[in-house]
Amino acid sequence: KQEVTQIPAALSVPEGENLVLNCSFTDSAIYNLQWFRQDPGKGLTSLLLIQSSQREQTSGRLNASLDKSSGRSTLYIAASQPGDSATYLCAVRDSGNTPLVFGKGTRLSVIA
């Protein structure tokens, strides 16, 4: 059974710092991996989707990498801003028709 772990559970950084959020999964034979952002009490916003054949995806200040063989993904946020404060969730899909399996998320606080 696929399990997704995100470490750390919470992270606080000063504004302007570059940071990395980690996601690991137990079964490396995944179909794709998705990073989401969730603001308190709100729904999820999709940030990046990486297919199993890809190594990374970029969107603005965000870069997500995927290393299937080691069961890891990282989300890199450059030049962090207070507006980046949110919970970041990682989710993997094992095959085209299986549901997403989510981690518990990393709660990020960027201090001005």
Place this chain on the structure above:
Amino acid sequence: ETGVTQTPRHLVMGMTNKKSLKCEQHLGHNAMYWYKQSAKKPLELMFVYSLEERVENNSVPSRFSPECPNSSHLFLHLHTLQPEDSALYLCASSQGLSYEQYFGPGTRLTVT
């Protein structure tokens, strides 16, 4: 309205009440999902509908009853809930089962 909308945004109900949550997607997608998000737990998939047919039912108690009358609308009918059912209920949609999911803002449910 654009994206995925959910109503109501907040709901307080007693254990003997019957209520329904509504989700509507304006993205032309053909798959819709219900998730439950409890404090300090990963998102839990409850139900999946594809082309208005239920394709996933993750051992959800019968006090939760989904309905998908067409590809744009999804309901979650609630009756005789328990306090532990208090959570954020999120709806999502996607172009197909293996595609990126787009989430609504959620309904914060409190069972008293």
